[in-house]
Amino acid sequence: MLFSYALLKTFVSDLPSPEKVRDLLVMRAFEVESIEKRGKDTVLDVKILPQRGDCAGHKGLARELSVILEKPAAKEKQRIFAATRGGLIPLRVQLSSKSVLRYSALVVRGSAMRESPAWMQAYLQTLGTRAINGIVDLTNYIMAELGQPLHAFDYDKIRDSSMLVRESKQGEEVLLLDDTTARLPEGTLVIEDGKKASVRRLVDLAGIKGGKLSAIDARTKNIIFQAAVFKAEVIYKTKKSLNYTTQAADIYARGIDPEGTIPALERVQELLKECGGGTVTQRIDIYPKKETPRKIRVPSDMPERYLGARIPLQKSKAILSRFGCKVAGTKLLTVQIPTWRKDISLPQDIVEEIGRIHGYENIQARMPVLPLQCPESNEELEKAEDMRDALREAGFSETIGYSFIGKKDAADFGYSQGKKDALVELQNPYSEEYFYLRPGLTENILKVAAANARNTKRDIRIFELGKTFAKEITVKVVESRSLSGLVAGANAFFLAKGAIQHLFARLRIAEKIWYDVSGEENHMFTEKGGTARIKAGSRNIGIIGRVLPSLIDSYKFQTPVAIFSIDAQALAALETRGISCKQIPRFPAVYRDIAVLVPLETAVADIEKEIQNSAGPLLSELEIFDIYRGKGIPEGKKNIAFHLAYQSPDRTLSANEAESLQRKIAQSLEKHSDWSIRI
């Protein structure tokens, strides 16, 4: 909100320099966005806080500055408010809504349309308001000066000299000053003229913008000056639902003092001569419920307890009375709040006023004295950190992406057929690019990897751990924690698999995990033949696979790409955090190798299973050390070589025992007609 330094100065004697004013405001009241010289004047852009409707005009901000500068509260100047009846049919104003807190107006007869005085135009110019004519400028100037919005109607355009302030019905329309038509929701405040139903029209969008039908123009002679106060919530609601606002609406929406209407109209009367003149023939003041000053009880030690600083009671009382409060009592203070301070309603509000004027920088930092207390542990968080650490150890870089996917992504990734229902939509999406809440992490991870692939020849290894969103069958939105990773590089799949094996080992759950390839369903991102479901017991906890060639093409990857995606909550539930040590074997192991020649499509997991089953409990280690095909191996075959270790917990195994186990394994492997043992 813009303020003229020169205009502020008319309210505060000995106002310090604009820079000093800025510094005082910043430390005691409001942020100042900018300070700029305009002609002889200086304009300050002050961020009036939303609850401070009382500072929406120069008078209000000057009052605040007086408090800060330790000047006594200015006395209200009493003006004469007189009307000379006659010449016009008296205007009849009726209110049918409780949202009109006060409706005051002046009717002026015989005004001549002309320009406003130069001094007024100069102020308006400083404040960035265009000068229009004497009457409009007068209302704008007084609003800037006092913070009370004013509106001028052409008296002769009001049918039957009759106005009704009421709430709108759904769908009613009003033609505004700027020739636009506003279609209204229910409950907006409007002004209707005319007595008979047949002639009634909406002539004003109350508190927001004047109506075209009642607008003053070059021929206007008789004027109604309205100074009303409407309920802040109603004005706020209207400007939100119409998505339209004016300076007046912004001021009303903060909430202003109903006691301010009469001073504003008095000011109209005072300045009228210079702006077109005329005679005040009627004064209207409908004030259904007079605003009475609020009283708040504050224990006198409360500021000290809240602020943690000693402020003498005398000083607190002085600050409050400069604000216009009346303070009584010593142990329990009774503070009467001036009507313009609608924001002060609790003892804590009083503490704030004392604290900020005393100066927060004068409060010495001091550590609290609290019992020594260990923080609670947060397992969910700690386990997430374990996962991150494990993948970092595996050479992966963590990425953090947007929580949204685009409209195009949804189509690209095959959400179009029926699956779109599972996507969570926003009422107000940011853009086509950030349209749905992300259903998984893979979509964004693929995009990120593709962008990186353009910059590097090295393998790409990335992962993300974050929240994903899905809609269950009906309407329920489910938020869950997912972990996804991607490898792009020559050996992508096995690097990815190695990484998750490392992850499972670090979480101490490796032996609970197996890879299910029996599924026949189509996967969204991965090849049908190159995908495994990651399982813990019978539970599906994720998926790993080679990315579909179509996606590799559309993202222009030059290498194979593999992804994994794991339910991080399920993973956390499986994680074993305690370590319980096993005895180190007391007797040495006997090491042997075995190699088996099998058809290409044989799963090594099946060979491993066969070896384990036939060897029995003495087999303590089984590790594949080579998978070979090519020279020396028949077409359509591969050679799988294993390291084996035999070990007993209670004796040293003899070479003979090991040999006999080797023979047993060989026999059982060769039961498969197309498997053969190689020595």
Added chain:
Amino acid sequence: MQRDFSELEQEAKNAIKTAQTPKELEAVLRLYTGKEGKITREIQAIPTLAVSERAEAGSALNTAKIQIAKAYAERQDELKQRAQKESGAEEFLDVTAPGKKIEYGSLHPLTLVQRVCGEIFGSMGFSIAQGPEIETEWYNFDALNIPADHPARDMWDTFWLKSEEAKSQRPKTKNPRFLLRTHTSPVQIRYLETHTPPVRIIAPGRVFRYEATDANHQINFYQLEGLVVDKDISVANFSAIIQEFFKRFFGFPVTVRLRPSYFPFTEPSFEVDMTCVVCKGKGCASCSHSGWLEIMGAGMVHPRVFNATGVDPAKWQGFAFGIGLDRLAMMKYKINDIRLLYEGDLRFLRQF
């Protein structure tokens, strides 16, 4: 009879020279100079000799023993070198050649910053709490004293979920519209609903704002909420705790400065400035030559927030604050554009 030990010495030397392994070599040495070795036995037999022969025999045997030990040491070196050669170790070790490359990954700067915050606040007794990213209007606004149709709502540009998603899901919820949380403050409500004061928590997490993006703004970003509720917690305590946090986080003595502000859920409310991290308070372009950087919002918990959570504001008081973690990360690691944090460029991420 004068005995000649040179033959025995030669025999031992030959055996040493022909030993092929360290093990064999050890055995040879034992055979001659071990406890029961041939030379040892001769030495033990010296007392049985005629007195006149003893001195000469002693000296000859001693020489033999020394010679054998020498031959042993030489052979030992030879075998070691041979073993080294066989194992492929080159004689020339090029110490300037690169070591074997270790493949390491990296954690996101926002993760690192959250960890540091967790540690610092943890050391001051703060627990870590979390809440959902999809919130109800009640937790995100109403319970925090931000009623509908109040201009304060304009302080948060909100993403709303589509209305059919907004059916009542949590029976407790008084206001069933769903949104993406605009701040981490709802965690205050959730925590106070389920815990009895005293309370000392931080709540880091992702938040959302419907606003134009640029080098300093994103539609999703991270915040860290703080909440302390006790019998006797003051603004002075807040300053001390947050000053200590910044001091440890940035590693130099930071001071904070509070200015008046407005948040519906705190009273009094502050804007918090800290010593500029670039110029350490001297004044520079980063802080518009003021020496201060605006870093966060804070305040004393509003009694209506206590009322909404069933905590008696007559008995308890405390402070709450919210810091932007992206901003902290950017300041700590000298990141000049917030978008780097969300774009996943490995040339950026691999630096962490």
